[in-house]
Amino acid sequence: SVGHRGAGLKALGSGTANVGLGAAQRGFCVAAAVEDGKVRSVRNGRVRSFQEIPHTGRSGWVNLLRFWREDRFRQLHKHMERTFSALGPIYRETVGTMSSVNILLPADVGQLFQSEGLHPRRMLLQPWATHREIRQHSKGVFLKNGEEWRADRLQLNKEVMMSAAVQRFLPLLDNVAQDFCRMLQARLERDGRGEEGRRSLTFDPSPDLFRFALEASCHIIYGERIGLFSSSPSLESQKFIWAVERMLTTTPPLLYLPPLLLHYISAPLWTQHATAWDHIFSHAEARIQRGYQRLSSCPGRGSAAGPAGGPYPGVLGQLMEKGKLSLELIKANVTELMAGGVDTTAVPLQFALFELGRNPEVQEQVRQQVQTSWAQAGGDPQKALQGAPLLKGTIKEVLRYRNTVPPSALGRLSGSVGPSSKVLAASVCSRKT
Template sequence: MIRKFKFKHGFRQLSHLPRKSLHESKEIPSPKGLPLVGTTLSLIAAGSAPKLHQYIDSRHKELGPIFRDKIGPVSAIFISDPDYMRAVFNNEGKHPTHVLPEPWIVYNKIHGCTRGLFFMNGEEWLETRKKMNRFLLKGDLKWLENAAKTATDYLIENISNTTYTETSYIPNLESILYKWSLDVMVAILVGAKNFDRIQKSHHNDLEHLAKTVHLIFHTTSKLQLIPANLAHHLGLSRWKMFEDSVTTALNTAKNFVTQILHETAEEDCLISKMLQENLQEDLIIRIITDLVLAAGDTTAYSMEWILYLMSKHPKIQTQLYNDPSNTILAKNIVRESLRLYPVAPFLTRFLPEDTNIDGYKIPKNSLVILSIYTSGRDPKYFENPAEFQPDRWLRNHGGNFKQMIQATMPFAIGARSCIGRKIAEIQLQLALNEIIRKFNIISKNEGDVEMILKMVAVPSKPVKLQFRER
């Protein structure tokens, strides 16, 4: 079967080619590496796993928008051309599959854990996903906005509680943002009207849950440099710490969700919607527990990057403060932050069939990694790509808007893209507006803060901010 796929310079062939034509495909470039370890040593020289995005970026600059690399035991095809990336999503099949973090696979296996959407596959995933799409991505989402607003009021209160000297900064920004991201999820689960009550009656559970979700992030990132299976078999303390943190977080989340499951009837909230759909209780608990975990790092760190960028751009703060009804500006600030600092800088797919992308043969089941850190900073699509310029996203600004969108995709696209996208966009824009309305954000970092990878894209050192009440 041969498919036509529209590329920016007209139609190029994208196909599941018959054997003969696959022979004629272009060779995918590859860096020179050693037989067993591939190019692992080059990655180590470039700064190891925390700098993987920069290492891959430099490979793209050397080898082009598609290359094959073997890093340790992992062999993958890396892609940074937006059209090629779209072609990958168009060929991901009915049940797209992605890479699951190894520590989680090992944990789920040892503990016989069945998990939520991110870990599901096949028909079970598709059926569940269709239902969740209806709740979280389609129709009138005003209820999500109301929930996010109620929870964000607590964030503002938390931020207000710090007083500063000339040189001091908010000491626990990351924890405050984790708590906020959990609060938003809880408000979505139980509804804006119920949130205050649940927040008070389950105060300790929620504080504990926010801390354990945050802890998982640290214990997972400690397993970044050693295969989790090996760490488990050797009984390393870093495995034990990871295992304990996950067990505590899963149990705390499950207990909490089980308790609130029937406290919220008749409300416009996620739990009621799921119960009305006759989803089994244990499935509801599985899905919600994983939503809470997935929301933690992603929105907390995205918000941290937004606040950092705002602190470095006081003029943009003033622009937003002077025109609070300018929803386009808030949207573009969030978009531009996610372009520069995508919390998930690599997207992954295993393609179910042999696929031909612009003459390159991608064999069935090979791991394809989309380098959105590189595409989002490609000068072909973004003038002065390292600069933070929210206005570049204005339709009349002169950029090729469609290509810019395709080069960014922080939430991925297609059937398996982020189910929390709307939630994230709503809460990030809302919190940005509310914070700027109330505070001046002042940077206390000397020099720039770099992005490093610790499972997700995080700041290389603490982001030091003062929030001065206006």
Template sequence: MVTARRMLQQALRVSGRGAFPLAKWMERWAEGLQGSKALRSLDDMPGPSVASFAYDLFAKRGLSRLHELQLEGLQRYGPMWKASFGPILTVHVAHPTLIEQVLRQEGLHPMRSDLSSWKDYRKLRGHHYGLLTSEGEEWQAVRSLLGKHMLRPKAVEAYDKTLNSVVGDLIAKLRFCRSPEGLVSDIASEFYRFGLEGISSVLFESRIGCLDQVVPEETERFIQSINTMFVMTLLTMAMPSWLHQLFPKPWNVFCQCWDYMFDFAKGHIDQRLTAEAEKIARGEKVEGRYLTYFLSRMGLPMKTVYSNITELLLAGVDTISSTMSWSLYELSRHPDVQTALRQEVLSVLEHRKIPDAADVARMPLLKATVKEVLRLYPVIPANARVIPERDIQVGGYLIPKNTLITLCHFATSRDPAVFKNPDDFQPSRWLAKEESHHPYASVPFGVGKRSCIGRRIAELELYLALARILIEFDVKPDPEGVSVKPMTRTLLVPENVISLQFIER
């Protein structure tokens, strides 16, 4: 009850978005804690009607505004509400304490939302599931194998030289594509290629030409396939499968994108394994640090290797592209933070120009900057869980097993009851000892067993790239630029093109 009272007091201090619905909800939640007899059912939970939610999605807002609907749901109904998305009933949770309650009850083999269209495609083509689509013991087995090489800090540090090589090519590409005034148009596009080149170097220990002056056609097509697939994911998941017969285009385009992505990954995997087999035939020693090498030697079926590498390829790209774009967008508009961050980097490196993983550990402002960017612009604006084993209690409600629960990270991290001045870019909030935050208030990579397995590699790539860019350039806004807002494309991405000036230092 102490926690409930503290949360209620916090809710009553909310200003600027109408605290009354939140305060009333917190009162009901506090009452619900007094005993299981007071537990409410889903029938008691507030939320929009099916027609109202459909109107918000498709007529008023569109699927690109799903993150904003989180904020509206929080304001209208409080931190818990239900809504129907196509055939799916979802419970939305938008408070760190409630998110923690859900994640602490997720069981031995946590389940995300059922990516039904992704799984339907794999069944159709006879592919195996990868980390993003598998569940239960199958997921746990692969997760444990990959975790040894992707989550242990010492193992990840070994990739810094590989990633620094890619960062060096990024710097050269930025110089090449600048206008005479130093303007680079559509930086997200350049960082997308950088992200793909980085994850490819880790997966294959080879380069695929994303940062060449002329990008190979097959690589460019792979990038477009990822973009289109994520757009089609929302449509295909919202449509019952029988609608695919009446409106086949979204499903057909979705499958074509996945076909190419699987073929692209399989081609690179087979190329690497063939080269190794030839070395062995010549009596040469074969060793490597790339992830395909480890997976191929763990006795997994090749279909499982293909699926996991394909999913890891697409999972790492948007994280890098979006976070890099937003980081430099905000730093260009906050020159005082940019200056302080550059001074930190130069101080740690002294007379060197290329940081490594050990250097990054001594750059708290750099880490705080990335953490603040991910709070404002979480790559995954909403995560989800399904608890199949049992009913659970969350916020005074009894949630039946197999209910889809959406964890509204965007709304939580933009809630003034959780963060002061939530829309402001303030990396210092993560450094101030007097300012503490609930550990589940901003969890852009997830928490626990189902957290992002590529988190440490992605963070290292981000840190190395941002540090190097600030050493080489002063980053300034586009003189003719406008304010850019986020939009939902399954993931959260910039709504408009971000262009920035990179002025040589």
């Protein structure tokens, strides 16, 4: 829980909790701060202990049984909304082996982030960490904290987050996006209804968005396509997407169970999870070997990408060429970037389509601006993006208030908004030790 992480809590004042909570509940409105390395909250001038935070029951196994019996995992946002109404804007909960402190108000969450400094404490995805330990693989940024996390993150930022890096891999992303649009257009012409040029089609975009995110992630990270938009993907591609889907599907239930115990008793759930990760790592290992061969065949190519320096080799190639991380750390980080970037890309896109569908006038404005910007950019995706602020604004707004992190990729804080809910909920999660 947060108490075990060494973060502190302090009161914000009753005026911040104006979401229909009672006076007693408003008094427990808290924000994060570090106070003597202990979790504390202040109310009426008195320091309160972590144990005084309202909770849903002390038995994690009883709570887990209730979650399964009442199918709360499918409607987690509804459960959180009801619990916030009953217990106030902060409560703690233990479900199985997972202990969490849930915070309702954005202002409180903001102060929590501010208190973390340069070394935020990330929730440990224990199933992933257990797999690495059993197989003796190195851990990437998703499974690290402190100085070790920051050191890896600074190296990855240069190849993934900085504007120069984005400009290098944007053409690869654009290539995948255009193929994705052509695939949808072909489906619309084949299965749609209505007149030629004005056909309409209703379908669930989730599987297609998942494949788009996986294809794009692999193209950016490994510098090569895996062919998920092909009418007949290779057997290797089919096995790979099965492994990623299986890994993401088995992660959520394992978050609440002791994975090491499941490993020792050869539980089917754990076996499926570990087998999926093994295939994902084998896939990454093969790409690393290919990248090493390419670098060996072009020793004087340098780090430039583009026409002057050859084709962009992907994040993997850039990291190998720079040589700042060991091959084991590179494999660990690119594998986790690929796995962690699929759902966190597909889900925001799905919510963006949902919101644009609910607001057709905004959708039309975004479409017109994108078409105009693309025509003026002369095929340059970077210039096209700069000329489409409404598109950027749409994505930022979705990221601001929609739950864009699925249960398989829960981080330290995850927004949770239900279809009929207007509250922003955040949960601070960590594994009990």
